[in-house]
Amino acid sequence: MPSLKDKSIVITGAAGGIGAAIAKALAADGARITVADLSEPAARAVAGEITAAGGTAIAVAVDVRQRAQVRALLDEAVAAHGRLDVLFNNAGVAQTRPFLDITEDDWRFVTDVNALGVLIGMQEAIKTFKRQGGGGKIVNTASIAAKQGYEPLAHYCASKFAVVALTQAAARAFGKDQITVNAFCPGVVATDMWKIIDKGFRDSGLTSADNEAFDTFAAGAVLGRPSTPADLVGVARFLASSASDFMTGQSLLVDGGMVFT
Numbered sequence: 701m702p703s704l705k706d707k708s709i710v711i712t713g714a715a716g717g718i719g720a721a722i723a724k725a726l727a728a729d730g731a732r733i734t735v736a737d738l739s740e741p742a743a744r745a746v747a748g749e750i751t752a753a754g755g756t757a758i759a760v761a762v763d764v765r766q767r768a769q770v771r772a773l774l775d776e777a778v779a780a781h782g783r784l785d786v787l788f789n790n791a792g793v794a795q796t797r798p799f800l801d802i803t804e805d806d807w808r809f810v811t812d813v814n815a816l817g818v819l820i821g822m823q824e825a826i827k828t829f830k831r832q833g834g835g836g837k838i839v840n841t842a843s844i845a846a847k848q849g850y851e852p853l854a855h856y857c858a859s860k861f862a863v864v865a866l867t868q869a870a871a872r873a874f875g876k877d878q879i880t881v882n883a884f885c886p887g888v889v890a891t892d893m894w895k896i897i898d899k900g901f902r903d904s905g906l907t908s909a910d911n912e913a914f915d916t917f918a919a920g921a922v923l924g925r926p927s928t929p930a931d932l933v934g935v936a937r938f939l940a941s942s943a944s945d946f947m948t949g950q951s952l953l954v955d956g957g958m959v960f961t
Contacts, residue, residue: 702942705730708781709940710774712764712821713791715742717891718841721929722788722936727755729937731786734777736762738791756781764791764817770824783832786940787825789818789863790841794893796852796900807855814859815866822870826879835878839939840867842883842951844959852906853897860885864951871949880948884935887955888918889927921956931956 709726713719715737727733727750735750737743740761750757758780762773778784793813797806818840829836845853846860863883871881888894894914901913918926935954938944953959 701937703730704937704941707731707785707940708734708777708783709786709788710734710736710777710784710825711788711790712736712762712773712817713841714788715739715746717893718886718889718929718932719788719790720746721933722790723757724750724753724755725930725933726937726940727757728753731756731940732781733757734773734780735759736773736791738763762791764789764821765812767820767824770820774824774828778828784825784828784836786837786839787821788839788841788936788940789821791817792841792859792893794853794856794897794900796897796904796906797855798904798906799851799854801904802855810855811859811862814856815862818863819866822866822881826870826874826877829874829879830877835880837940837944838867838870838879838881839936840881840883842867842885844885844887844953844955846883846885846951847953847959847961852901852904867951868949875948880944882939882944882947882949883951884932884939885951885953885955885959886932887921887927887953887958888914889929889932890914891929917958920958922958923956925956927954927956 714723714735735747743759747757747759842863843860845857867883901907
């Protein structure tokens with residue numbers, strides 16, 4: 701794999717789960733990491749782990765729904781690390797609701813973070829890349845829910861379908877600027893987000909036991925186990941590196957064989 705040494709990489713939603721795993725792994729590869737999260741203390745904790753291990757990282761608080769905060773995040777990363785090379789739009793939320801119970805507020809909560817937040821991040825990163833020259837890379841976290849609709853997660857699925865659409869549209873628009881835009885689609889990953897989803901299934905009466913939804917969905921993986929955040933590190937490393945320079949507009953399923961397309 702080509703070197704990531706000294707690459708300036710911003711990762712949103714990096715205080716835990718997939719984002720934290722990617723941040724720590726790419727820092728170990730020599731990248732200069734900006735750990736961005738809604739929770740500044742949690743972001744600082746991850747950045748502290750990276751620096752304690754000999755890596756380079758800063759922590760920045762950001763609400764990805766707020767353009768001014770996203771702009772400030774990218775500017776801070778450039779000030780600290782000299783430029784922006786890669787943005788991971790990884791921040792996301794989940795919510796379980798029976799289809800007929802989804803409210804306008806539920807829709808806005810989920811789509812504002814998962815879709816609008818990705819759009820804003822992409823727009824502001826592209827502005828930075830074009831100003832710098834030399835291209836850049838955007839990597840969006842989608843989901844198997846971007847490939848198939850699941851009834852008690854309809855608005856979450858819609859938000860992740862939107863991520864794939866935004867990925868393709870931006871790839872078409874900015875390939876001429878040597879800006880690549882790709883996404884990866886995790887399956888059932890053992891993170892705090894799935895604890896929220898699982899609780900939502902129980903609260904809605906769709907399941908009765910702890911981890912029942914998680915275990916039921918995970919059983920669909922042909923590799924025979926649920927995913928862990930570490931399972932997403934390899935594809936993240938590939939998409940952040942020059943090894944993926946001739947790939948754009950793609951959404952890679954990394955789900956242990958749950959969804960085949």
